[in-house]
Amino acid sequence: MAVPLLAADPHSCARPAEAAVRHLSLDLTVDFASRSLHGTATWQLDVQPGATDLWLDTRGLAIEAVTLADGATLTHFELGDDDPVLGRPLRIHVRPGEEQISIRYRTAPDAAALQWLSPEQTAGKQYPFLFTQSQAILARTWIPCQDSPGIRFTYDATVRGPQELLALMSAENPQALSATGEYRFRMPQPIPAYLMALAVGDLRFEALSPRTGVYAEPVTLPVATAEFGDLEPMVAAAEELYGPYRWERYDLLVLPPSFPFGGMENPRLTFVTPTILAGDRSLTSLVAHELAHSWSGNLVTNATWNDFWLNEGFTVYFERRIMERLYGRSYADMLQVLGQTGLHHTIDELGKESIDTHLHLNLAGRDPDEGLNEIAYEKGNYLLLTLESIVGREKLDAFITKYFAEHAFQSMDTAHFVAYLRRELLDRVPGAEEKLQLDKWINAPGIPAVAPPVQSERFASVEAALQSWRHGVAPAALDTAAWSSHEWVHFLHGLPEHISAEQLQQLDQAFGFTQSGNAEILTAWLPLAVRAGYHAADAALAEFLTRVGRRKFLVPLYKALLATPEGTARAREIYQRARPNYHAVSTSTLDTLVGKPAGA
Numbered sequence: 330m331a332v333p334l335l336a337a338d339p340h341s342c343a344r345p346a347e348a349a350v351r352h353l354s355l356d357l358t359v360d361f362a363s364r365s366l367h368g369t370a371t372w373q374l375d376v377q378p379g380a381t382d383l384w385l386d387t388r389g390l391a392i393e394a395v396t397l398a399d400g401a402t403l404t405h406f407e408l409g410d411d412d413p414v415l416g417r418p419l420r421i422h423v424r425p426g427e428e429q430i431s432i433r434y435r436t437a438p439d440a441a442a443l444q445w446l447s448p449e450q451t452a453g454k455q456y457p458f459l460f461t462q463s464q465a466i467l468a469r470t471w472i473p474c475q476d477s478p479g480i481r482f483t484y485d486a487t488v489r490g491p492q493e494l495l496a497l498m499s500a501e502n503p504q505a506l507s508a509t510g511e512y513r514f515r516m517p518q519p520i521p522a523y524l525m526a527l528a529v530g531d532l533r534f535e536a537l538s539p540r541t542g543v544y545a546e547p548v549t550l551p552v553a554t555a556e557f558g559d560l561e562p563m564v565a566a567a568e569e570l571y572g573p574y575r576w577e578r579y580d581l582l583v584l585p586p587s588f589p590f591g592g593m594e595n596p597r598l599t600f601v602t603p604t605i606l607a608g609d610r611s612l613t614s615l616v617a618h619e620l621a622h623s624w625s626g627n628l629v630t631n632a633t634w635n636d637f638w639l640n641e642g643f644t645v646y647f648e649r650r651i652m653e654r655l656y657g658r659s660y661a662d663m664l665q666v667l668g669q670t671g672l673h674h675t676i677d678e679l680g681k682e683s684i685d686t687h688l689h690l691n692l693a694g695r696d697p698d699e700g701l702n703e704i705a706y707e708k709g710n711y712l713l714l715t716l717e718s719i720v721g722r723e724k725l726d727a728f729i730t731k732y733f734a735e736h737a738f739q740s741m742d743t744a745h746f747v748a749y750l751r752r753e754l755l756d757r758v759p760g761a762e763e764k765l766q767l768d769k770w771i772n773a774p775g776i777p778a779v780a781p782p783v784q785s786e787r788f789a790s791v792e793a794a795l796q797s798w799r800h801g802v803a804p805a806a807l808d809t810a811a812w813s814s815h816e817w818v819h820f821l822h823g824l825p826e827h828i829s830a831e832q833l834q835q836l837d838q839a840f841g842f843t844q845s846g847n848a849e850i851l852t853a854w855l856p857l858a859v860r861a862g863y864h865a866a867d868a869a870l871a872e873f874l875t876r877v878g879r880r881k882f883l884v885p886l887y888k889a890l891l892a893t894p895e896g897t898a899r900a901r902e903i904y905q906r907a908r909p910n911y912h913a914v915s916t917s918t919l920d921t922l923v924g925k926p927a928g929a
């Protein structure tokens with residue numbers, strides 16, 4: 330079968346048409362004292378006739394030696410100029426027919442993918458912790474690799490760490506401590522570099538079903554096991570929707586609070602933030618999202634970060650279909666409305682005509698991480714919802730199932746997807762293409778007028794409560810008894826922008842927002858408090874910002890503070906203290922927003 334020629338990746342120096350990586354054998358020692366990984370990356374290669382060089386991405390890596398298949402013969406290599414975002418290309422001379430090279434290297438203490446936590450920064454406070462975050466282009470800060478989502482490889486690994494800690498990867502994982510601190514891993518399904526993942530910490534495992542389970546620090550494990558009780562039904566629902574789960578096991582790893590994202594869909598082992606441990610399973614749509622990536626993203630992968638919407642738009646749509654199957658349409662509709670609120674907010678922030686609101690992005694010359702936002706997620710999902718309203722669910726589901734099956738373990742760019750969608754679906758439904766206005770979704774700003782309105786029945790009671798409150802009904806007298814955290818978040822979004830500190834105090838007294846253990850509620854509440862000068866929430870805000878490192882929460886809170894001179898001073902003071910607890914993914918955003926503290 331001819332492989333389609335995909336769009337070139339502006340964020341990688343790799344030239345896979347000359348020499349491509351096929352399999353990685355990683356041998357790493359984890360050194361908490363020097364905050365570095367060191368060892369060798371051995372690559373199996375496909376070198377084309379006439380090719381003379383293998384090009385790998387690196388950033389901040391100290392390359393000590395490169396040897397040929399015999400493991401002894403040194404070969405020539407060169408590191409190119411250093412780019413602050415892309416790093417340094419590593420060019421290794423290869424001969425025709427060369428099948429293997431080994432690179433001995435060491436990571437830098439400030440390697441952007443790696444977060445080294447002191448014992449105080451963990452839940453248990455006794456042992457250090459290491460975790461990686463490779464997406465979008467940070468795998469190159471801990472492995473010399475072809476760091477492009479369009480290039481896949483299988484891997485095996487040996488990892489040596491402190492004897493009392495468990496090591497886990499995006500691979501077949503151990504379920505118990507080894508006696509020596511050495512672990513072996515095997516990943517037989519080919520993945521792109523951004524799905525390489527490693528965590529080392531005081532971790533334990535508990536099974537939820539024969540193929541699912543949770544890893545967490547011992548103090549967190551019981552809470553996590555209770556919160557994720559619906560994991561197996563989620564996997565089953567996903568399979569019923571769009572075909573078999575292709576990665577054998579599906580486990581979760583609950584990280585310390587400094588994890589910069591909600592979740593990261595590392596194959597076989599989703600990394601999740603503890604901020605979704607709400608105690609009532611109300612925030613587990615995030616797990617449905619990461620699980621859905623086992624199809625959209627991990628199985629069929631965006632070819633470059635410009636095509637990110639193919640990963641995220643499908644995943645949001647899929648996530649809400651899973652939630653609908655588990656908890657009903659009215660539940661999923663709430664998630665759709667909350668997603669729309671975020672989408673409109675993002676479009677307002679970027680500007681209605683911004684090219685960054687196109688689904689197909691142009692991120693060349695930029696850090697892809699800075700260009701990836703709600704548009705890929707929610708506008709992508711909205712395109713699929715619109716498509717569903719035009720062709721019907723049955724046809725759309727058949728299309729998606731076939732799309733995943735026919736492109737499993739391959740990459741997809743926007744142009745090839747559009748052609749496939751036309752051929753397999755739009756051309757077969759008279760008038761569908763015209764109604765959908767596909768090109769406007771992909772290559773024009775904002776939301777095409779054809780998009781159907783998104784509504785939630787359950788939010789009607791929130792609108793009614795807001796209406797009563799505006800007419801002077803006391804907060805305690807509002808009918809809120811049946812609300813989940815989603816209703817509460819929608820309620821907070823519906824409060825007027827210029828609400829007084831006194832009004833906030835009354836609401837707080839009735840509903841205890843400042844004391845909420847739910848991170849989504851706090852993130853909707855605290856900006857209101859900052860804007861109104863409601864100082865009773867100051868301590869909770871400072872505590873939240875120093876404990877939690879999830880960027881989605883940090884950005885709106887710091888932005889609210891930065892809106893006033895007094896708040897700006899507080900933002901800087903808090904950031905200086907909190908910054909050591911944040912991952913580089915978060916600090917690179919916040920250094921721009923708040924300003925890098927002196928001496929950091």
Ligand SMILES: [Zn+2]
Binds near residue numbers: 618644
């Ligand atoms: Zn996602």
